[in-house]
Amino acid sequence: MNIFKKKEAAQTEGTAEESKQKKEKKPVTLDIFDFSGDNAITVRDLDLFYGEFQALKKINMEMPKYQITAMIGPSGCGKSTLIKTLNRMNDLVEGCRVVGEIIIGGLNIYDRGVDLSALRKNVGMVFQKPNPFPMSVYDNIAYGPRTFGIRKKGELDEIVERSLKQAAMWDELKDRLNKSALGLSGGQQQRLCIARALAVGPQILLMDEPTSALDPISTGKIEELCEELKKDVTIVMVTHNMQQAARISDKTAFFLLGEMIEMGDTEQVFSEPKHPETERYITGRFG
């Protein structure tokens, strides 16, 4: 079961092209996930059950690489459920059963033998409520790399600095790396969580209502950050804020009662939705 080689270390460096080149140079791939295709994520005929209850019905969608895909829909329609299937966080839920395929980096992630650790390293997640660990800023960010066996101080320092820079927080935080992360403001904590997710070099970043607990200014910062980040990572974001979806996403998918009603370019979905339900929801939420 040679799924995951330990030597994948700091693979995040540089732009996408560089990392692609690196991959080509080294025939021993860093993991078995291969993100050279156009779509970062492909979902095929996905059904999901919580016990008897079917929370997702025949979902089919494709999320293109280096774009932001927004998922919208009324409460309880299954957005969080879907986003959690993308890195198998649903495995933690008792009685949750998945049928269908989710292809990420050329692999069906629900195949037997897929290494969860490797999957989650490639598919990072940012949660609704900021959830920094009760440790220092530094240790928060170093947690992921340490999980993957990086122990050298120099290497970790580098990763911490790079991740914080990527999350546009380096200047804010470089003097308080050893202070507890719990002392940061809510917005800072959330961006720290993004930096923490970036530290393991994910190809995809899942965000479930990342700004719903934040004030408008922090929200703006995170939106800016997303636009910046999509150069290097593919972002999937659940949001209840229509303006936010319209502002920053490239693709938008609309869900209703466990079904995906419509997915398309954001502009198209917002200006001329194909489905009357989508229109009703969007106009209702805008108006």
Add this chain to the structure above:
Amino acid sequence: MTKASSTKVKDTSAKVLFIVCACLSILAVFGIICYILAASIPAFREVGFFQFLFGTRWNHNTDTYGILAMLCSTLVVTVLAVILGGVIGVFTAIFMVFWCPDRFHLRYSGPNKFVQKMVAWLNKINLRTIFDQIIKLLAGIPSVIYGYFGIIVLVQGGLVYMDPNYRGYGVLATCIVLAIMIIPTITSLTKNALEAVPAQYFEGALAMGNTKAQAVFRVVFPAARSGIISALILGIGRAVGETMAVQMVAGGMVNFPTGLFIPICPLTVKINMEMGEVVPGSLHESALMATGFVLLVLVLIITLSVNFVPKEFKGKKGTRVLQGGGENVVYRKKGLIPEILKYCGMVCAGIVVISLAAIILFICINGIPNISWNFLFGGDGYEGHSLAPAFLTTFYVIIFTLIIALPLGIGAAIFLNEYAKPGSKFVKVIRTFIDTLSGVPSIVFGLFGYLLFVQIFGRSVFAGAFTMVLVILPTIIRSTEEALRAVPMELREASYGLGASKIRTIFKVVLPSAFPGIATAIVLSVGRIISESAALIYTAGMMAVASSSVSSAIDPTNAGSTLTVFMYSFFAEGLAYEEAYATAFVLLVITFVLNLIVYFIQKRVKKKR
């Protein structure tokens, strides 16, 4: 091996280890039952089971063994103590929850600056917290101190004058001492039960025009009934198993408890009095084990019966009062009884405070003058008695016990909270066994340790430590579990989301966040070990005061007395009352400091949240 599969192996083997830790409580309970039963079989066979249970004479010189009188003594004393302690404990809890003011509201408008400052300072004190701490302190005071207080103050200072035979000890003295000892258990559990009653019951009753006292006694109190009954049952368990304090005030003569001043010999006392001089392998030894077995069965029945307190009848009466609209409303004009009960609560709370104050004063007044550097740390060079060997033994027992018990207890807690399906049968079984283990009386642990660990290690600090592991395991499991439960799920998710394995998540994220809880567990365990005596006497040993020395205590394969046992020897040998007081003072200070540490840890945790 690839990383993926090696993590898997690690995860699975860790899980297996945790399950083993969790099952240890089951093993311990069965082990105790089996060992003691096996050791009692000769007695049951020789004497005859019924002859043993219903015989009224006990004389080991003639090998006559019948425990009926002792059994009756235990039962009668327990019932009386629970009635007395139960009433006081429950009313104190009611007072604490509903009437204890937050702060003093003293006023002073005079010119004296000092008095002004004092008043301001007094007004700042949080009375509820103080009361909580009083109860916890009462719970932490070692049995030997209660016994000492009982014999000197209660018996020689009061009851002697009421006893026509001028003895004072016996049934009544035992009841009073036991009542004081079980009050903390009953009060704190009752308080939890009262606080768990939803606030809307209380508010609803007030809204219908009930007075506060009516609302409390007609609605909240009945709603908390099942919790209060459980509290009383646990109080009974504690009273049945208490040894050292009872031994000092019961009188130690095998009699039926036919009067308040009859000297008696409850089961625990018989065991404790004769275990010291028993010939190994004799029928006498077996008879004492059999006595322990009867005691164990009694306690098991009592502890297990808590599980049969119906949970449904929790709240029924209370809700009915609230739901009843119009004609069903229980509404009487200002009821007299609730008002009277309210004052009962205040009186009982007063009794509790006064008892504690009396014990503390008694120990301080008699103890402080006898404290000296040499007494504390004098060592072998010092002519007089010194506590140094006892400190050393206590320290060893604490360290060795914790080294063994902590990993086991934390492992069990991890299994229960992180791996097991909540509410599954298996978990329920384990929980029941943990509760059972925590209800086993110290002296039974002592007998078990004598049968198993002393056979392995000889009478030594190690045997004592292994015995204490079983004693403190439930405490560690419970408080660790509580702490794990308080760690937010989001932190675990964050860790998994970064690709961390379960085992890494537990060790790097969950356990560090639960650290204050684990620290509390450690401090509580230390307290328990320090206050323990009955479980240690036959395992770690009880040295004659004169023969204890640092040079012997320094080697943990030797027997040694811990502080409480040492204090008991001072008393039992009847030579050195001053030293007994001084030791009691030291114990009191340690208990106080440990309580303070727990308080500050928990305060910090609360602040963080």
